[in-house]
Amino acid sequence: MSQGPILELRGINKSFGPVQVLHDVAFSVHPGEVTALVGDNGAGKSTLVKCIGGIHPIDSGEYLFEGERVHVSGPRDAAELGVEIVYQDLALCDNLDIVQNMFLGRERKSGLVLDEDTMEEMAAKTLAGLSVRTVKSLRQHVSSLSGGQRQTVAIAKAVLWNSKVVILDEPTAALGVAQTAQVLELVRRLADRGLAVVLISHNMNDVFAVSDRIAALYLGRMAAQVKASEVTHSQVVELITSGRSGELGIGNGIGAAS
Numbered sequence: 001m002s003q004g005p006i007l008e009l010r011g012i013n014k015s016f017g018p019v020q021v022l023h024d025v026a027f028s029v030h031p032g033e034v035t036a037l038v039g040d041n042g043a044g045k046s047t048l049v050k051c052i053g054g055i056h057p058i059d060s061g062e063y064l065f066e067g068e069r070v071h072v073s074g075p076r077d078a079a080e081l082g083v084e085i086v087y088q089d090l091a092l093c094d095n096l097d098i099v100q101n102m103f104l105g106r107e108r109k110s111g112l113v114l115d116e117d118t119m120e121e122m123a124a125k126t127l128a129g130l131s132v133r134t135v136k137s138l139r140q141h142v143s144s145l146s147g148g149q150r151q152t153v154a155i156a157k158a159v160l161w162n163s164k165v166v167i168l169d170e171p172t173a174a175l176g177v178a179q180t181a182q183v184l185e186l187v188r189r190l191a192d193r194g195l196a197v198v199l200i201s202h203n204m205n206d207v208f209a210v211s212d213r214i215a216a217l218y219l220g221r222m223a224a225q226v227k228a229s230e231v232t233h234s235q236v237v238e239l240i241t242s243g244r245s246g247e248l249g250i251g252n253g254i255g256a257a258s
């Protein structure tokens with residue numbers, strides 16, 4: 001059964017100087033669901049996500065979290081709400097091990113020294129809770145991991161910090177078939193644990209494999225936000241490329257008024 005949204009944006013506008021990138025955007029994400037955010041290059045996906053993450057301040061519009069209107073004026077505000085973004089270029093440090101990466105900037109201390117045992121235990125528990133069994137040792141440097149394993153560590157890091165909303169920016173873009181499947185499984189598991197997951201992707205197979213809802217941006221406007229079970233591949237492609245889908249009777253009239 002579908003619950004109300006945990007995060008909801010209404011009427012979001014965002015410009016960079018004279019260029020308006022987001023126009024009156026509505027977007028909502030629900031706990032226990034994967035919402036795919038799709039759109040062509042330059043449609044505004046990254047900008048929208050950066051507004052959610054507090055990296056770009058919004059010009060106008062409402063940001064609601066758990067039904068309350070909130071002001072997110074920096075990444076710290078978003079993190080405090082429980083919103084984490086996992087970027088494509090993964091902010092992992094190659095020269096640190098998995099535990100060090102997962103606790104980077106939020107290290108646990110016991111007195112003046114780092115509490116390595118507790119950190120390792122928490123990291124192990126988080127990975128086990130996500131059924132991640134592919135990493136051999138938590139003390140191996142991240143540089144020795146495969147692309148899929150690195151994604152896994154980055155995602156697990158977001159889970160470790162009790163995030164409620166996890167936004168994944170093209171998590172499978174650089175991965176092969178088997179690793180993509182692993183990461184998608186993990187994405188699904190996050191939602192099954194009750195998190196709200198936003199998946200930015202260009203890959204329709206990935207989108208349909210794991211998403212409950214699909215939000216399509218077209219030239220900075222939200223063309224449609226629909227249940228994945230109610231649309232076909234080609235309808236979503238149409239939304240991405242023209243902002244409309246005639247057959248669906250949805251879309252907000254973008255490009256229609258000529």
Ligand SMILES: Nc1ncnc2c1ncn2[C@@H]1O[C@H](COP(=O)(O)OP(=O)(O)OP(=O)(O)O)[C@@H](O)[C@H]1O
Nearest residue numbers: 016017019021039040041042043044045046047048
């Ligand atoms: N900091 C900025 N200053 C000026 N313009 C920007 C800035 N960031 C993004 N833009 C513009 O906003 C538009 C949307 O870009 P954005 O990166 O959000 O799109 P996207 O959907 O994430 O694209 P892609 O799939 O290529 O990553 C583009 O036209 C881009 O040039």
